[in-house]
Amino acid sequence: MTAQPAHEDATTSAPRCWCCGAERRDDELVHLGNHPEVAVCVGCARWLHRRATQLEDAQHPTIAGRWRSVVHSARTYVIDKGWHQRGVLGVLLRRIDRHLP
Template sequence: MSTAVTATESDAAEPRVCWCCGGTYPEPGLVRLGSHPEVGICLPCAHYLHQQARGREDARRRSPAARLRDGLRAGLRLVHAAALA
């Protein structure tokens, strides 16, 4: 026999864990996957994944815009490397 569990307001206020970085975030700070609502990704990780996906699309389909984005990504890597040094 199983019982249905209902969500309460206190459940929504509990922090959830990002499946990517392991950080804790409130529910509005997570993006849920459509077919797998149990998977929650925080917004910074979702932006990172989007950038990675865009890079792979650009690598498969070369265009002037893709080359421009490649240059911007290379510049960002330099800035991040300089900030960490």
């Protein structure tokens, strides 16, 4: 009858995304280079990449950055209208979104 340390329970549970908190297998998470204890899921990594690109575009404006800004505005409009959740149209929009910056 020995007491179990509390930290053992945390290590036996499934790893979680530090961004959204979703439980994932370790091979489904992206680990940060100097901080391997920090990991995010692929969806959050994609979102972080888009945010980093927006910051870079704001700091160093280019024609490509303006095009990405237009795409971002269109993406925001579609999400605000809820079109991404509408049957076949939603499937098509989400598929297109995977290939846009």
